[in-house]
Amino acid sequence: MSVLDEPIYKTDALIAEDIDAYLEAHQNKTLLRFITCGSVDDGKSTLIGRLLYDSKMIFEDQLAALENDSRRIGTQGQNIDFALLVDGLAAEREQGITIDVAYRFFATEKRKFIVADTPGHEQYTRNMVTGASTADLAVILIDGRKGVLTQTRRHSYLAHLIGIRHIVLAVNKMDLVGYDADRFAEIVADYRAFAESIGIEDFTAIPISGLGGDNIASRSEQTPWYDGPTLIEHLETVDVDLASDRRRPFRMPVQWVNRPNLDFRGFAGLIASGTVKPGDAVRVLPSGRTSTIARIVTMDGDLDEAGAGQSVTLTLADEIDCSRGDVLVAADAPPQVADQFQATIVWMDAEDLLPGRGYWMKIGTRTVSATVQPPKYAVDVNTMAELSVKTLGLNDIGVAEVYTDRGIAFEPYADSRDLGGFILIDKLTNATVAAGMLQFALRRSQNVHWQAVEITRDAHAAQKHQAPKVLWFTGLSGSGKSTIANLVEKRLHALGKHSFLLDGDNIRHGLNKDLGFTDADRVENVRRVGEVAKLMADAGLIVLTAFISPFRAERELVRGMLPEGEFVEVFIDTPLEVAEARDVKGLYRKARAGELKNFTGIDSPYEPPEAPDIHVDTTRETPEAAAERIVAQLLGTAA
Incomplete structure (x- = not known):
């Protein structure tokens, strides 16, 4: 080795040693996950861009591209539009808004960070819930010119509801209000009054300017009246007690x-x-x-x-x-197991909640079928008033009872996000429609148990020498459901089979007398009939039901109540114009005249079966021929 080689060798070793030391120190840093939220155009993306810039997390090529984009869109008085670092979607850059949840990583000498930038628009509140679900801290931004707005309240309420206990109130755009200390104090006082009303006991208020960098990484000379920490100082030092989870069972x-x-x-x-x-x-x-x-x-x-x-x-x-x-x-400290709960639900779908409808509920790693009962109330995020409602719409927050089809291990969300937080998924579209937090198990879920019986459903069926079935006739009003179902039962009776016909109109005279014809009432109508049909099938009967039952989800719910192959969906397929021409009961005429609301086929939808077990086209087959074919298929004989 030459003399010239020696210092280079030592320098390389020292560099490698420094890199190893840096990586080790970086690996041992604590991680803080936080979220930025607030109303539209409060400067969330700009703030995150500034944090990335000040923490030296932007490469030279990224910086050059950022400066080019900033010049192209004409940033006001600045060389760089920091929001462009985060607003990655083309639609966001074109509109100057945040739509998706953007996650960014950055680090300082003291800590590592993952920050979620969430949309401010009300229709994207569900994205905010997604970002907040894993956060330890929330930065609530307020435009110094606008003050506390409805979306500020909604995001603060959601952050607190989801379990975030560290709140930073970042009063942004102080440069646009002349760094006015009185304006800052006024906003903090307004927010404190609201925060105390929802249970936020403490928060840290910081006057900032995301665009100018005031009080972000370094103290601003423009706010000599403020003696608190900069935003980065607070983020580096806030104690989120990451070890607390290890102290629990x-x-x-x-x-x-x-x-x-x-x-x-x-x-x-x-x-x-x-x-x-x-x-x-x-x-x-x-x-x-x-x-x-x-x-x-x-x-x-x-x-x-x-x-x-x-x-x-x-x-x-x-x-x-x-x-x-x-x-x-x-083993010595297990959580509860239950199948009925009270829960707080954040509804995130454009279609309203249908109480009684079956949804997939994903909690932890388990997926079960669940139904939501009519809400007890919804929360007005402005006044915290509990509003009487029958359902939940997009971005509504309400409290309701949730029933699952089997017992699940859980803990209240306040104790465990993993065993207390859940999402609801539409069974047909697979869309996530709601996020929820379990509060407690209903007492009746612990007090009601299955009673063992000696005579089983197989014994009941064997006594009748038949296989139990549920023939579910569905179709428009006037399609011929009741007529064909009645002919089928007459034929079964003549063959000595034990059957019973549940007809839609007849059931509404008694069991379902209290139900109307809204979508929610139709869901509950089918659920009740499904439960009755199941009990009758348990008794060994062949059950026939003749109901419009307009929604696929509820028909599938009933199918799921029964053993495989026991539910037979019979689609009585009649065109709307043919059913309306019959109009034996005069219902279509009333619906067309506006005298009958929520009438299926007119102002309420009908979802025809996509793959019915038996398809009857009434334009090609007489009721008598259809009934004979149904009986033959049911009993496994030649038609």
Whole structure:
């Protein structure tokens, strides 16, 4: 090695050493997740762009592109429009607004950060909920010119509701109000009055200018009257108590059963709270079976202990049933298992909530079927008044009872986001329609239990020498449902079969006398009939129902109540003009005259079956021929 090589060699080593030290220090920094929210054009994207710029997280090529874009759109009096760093969607850049949730990473010498920039427009409130769901802190921006607005209140309420306990009130655009201390104090006083009304006990107020950088990374000479921390100083030092989850009882929702071969069976997941060690006694919920931890397996080898925030695979000492969606918990401190709850719901779909309709409910790693009852009330975010409502619309926040089709392990959302937070998914479109927070289990869910009976449904069916079925006739009013269903039952009766016909009009004289014809009432009408039909099928009967039942979701709900193959959907397909021409009851005439509201086919939709079990085209087949074909198919004989 030459003399000339030696210093270069040492320099390379020193550089490598410095990089290793930097990476190690960076790896050991704490992580703060926070969200910026507020009303439209309060400067959220500009603030985040400024944070990225001041923390040296922009590469030279990005900076050059940013300056070009800023000149192209004509930034007012500035070389750089910092909002363009975050507003990545073309639609956002063109409109100058934020639509999607943008996540950005940056770091300072003291801490790492993940920030979510969320839309301010009311119609995108659901995006704000998404961003807030994993945040530890919320920066609520207020335009110094406008003060506290409705969306400010809504986002603050949602942040508090979702469990964010650290709030920063960033009064932005102070440069546009002349850095007026009185204006800042007035806004803080207004916000404090609202914050106290919703339970926000404390917040940190900072006067800033995102565009000018005032009080962002360094103190501003324009606000000598402010002696608090800069925004970055506060973000670097706020104590979010990240270790608190480890002090709680052990909980791990099972995400995947790891079975690479016959010699290994482990349960993989992210530990939601607590710690676990080999030898610890655990319980599987909702079944309640117990075992002990045998190993804690990771890609880097077995661990002696694991805690909240770690993804691991646990093996058990005993071969007990455990699958995706179950929850492994500390055996001596298990959470509750229930199937009826009171919950706070944030409705996020353009279509209103239909009480009684079945939705998929995803909580932790488990997905179950759930129904929402008529809301007890909705919350007015301006006054905090509890409003009497029958449903929830887009961005509404309400409290309602939620019923699931089976017991689930849960904890109140205030104690656990993982076991208390859920989303609702439309079963037909797979769209996420709501986010919710479980408050508590209803007492009746703990006090009502299935009673064992000696005579089973199979015994009832065997006594009648028939297989129970539910023939669900659906179609427009006047399509011929009742006529054909009646002919089918007459034929079954003549053959010695035990049957019963539930007709839509007849049921509304008694069991469903209290229901009208709104979409929500139609959902409840079908649900009740489905429950009755199920009980009759349990008794071994062949049940025939003749209802318009306009919505696919409710017909599928009833199908799901019964064993596979027991529900037979019969679509009586009659064109609207043919059904209207018959108009035996004069209902279409009244609907056309505006005397009958919510009439299916006129001002209320009908969703025809996409793949009915039996399809009857009444323009090609007589009622008698259709009835004979239905009976033949039902009994497995030649038509």
